Amino acid sequence: MTLKRPRGAGVPEPDDGFAELWDAYYDDVLSYAARRVDPETARDVAAETFLIAWRRRARIPADRPFAWLLHVARNVLANETRGRRRRLRLWGRLKDHDGTREPVADVSHRLVEDERIGAALRSLSARDREALQLIGWEELSVREAAIVAGCSEAAFSVRLHRARHRLSAALAELDTSDRPVLVPLAKRSA
Structure with missing residues (x-):
């Protein structure tokens, strides 16, 4: 049995203008991330940022959505950096056990x-x-x-x-x- 929500006052639309938000700011959020991490990670950061935006779309401030999105992207980048450090430490411990430790490539890009x-x-x-x-x-x-x-x-x-x-x-x-x-x-x- 499928339940249908009635459309009316107080019931948000399924999209809530999210498509317009995506169209207006996705490239800018991706550029923000790409200036800080490698291109593949930047795409992941932008996707995660918009996933969070989708989940919290009712709380996005209408007068400053771009700043809100960049704040979310900044937090996603911080989480990514912490996760990368943990993975590198784990990888280092694993490599130490079998005696084949290799240097880890630096994927940072020039700032300007x-x-x-x-x-x-x-x-x-x-x-x-x-x-x-x-x-x-x-x-x-x-x-x-x-x-x-x-x-x-x-x-x-x-x-x-x-x-x-x-x-x-x-x-x-x-x-x-x-x-x-x-x-x-x-x-x-x-």
């Missing part, structure tokens, strides 16, 4: 094309990079980025200001380290 900026960004903490990427690459407002980061607008503004300052300092340090160092010659005593 320009090596100078990439080196400076890599010298920053993950938190600083995230703040800069949300504003610079994802083109979110401070309000939206604060939602993704899980903090208040004021806290995110401070975080962003400090991250920009640290990036400037890292770039300045790279610039000075690329120049030849002039060593003064000591006078010889006769």
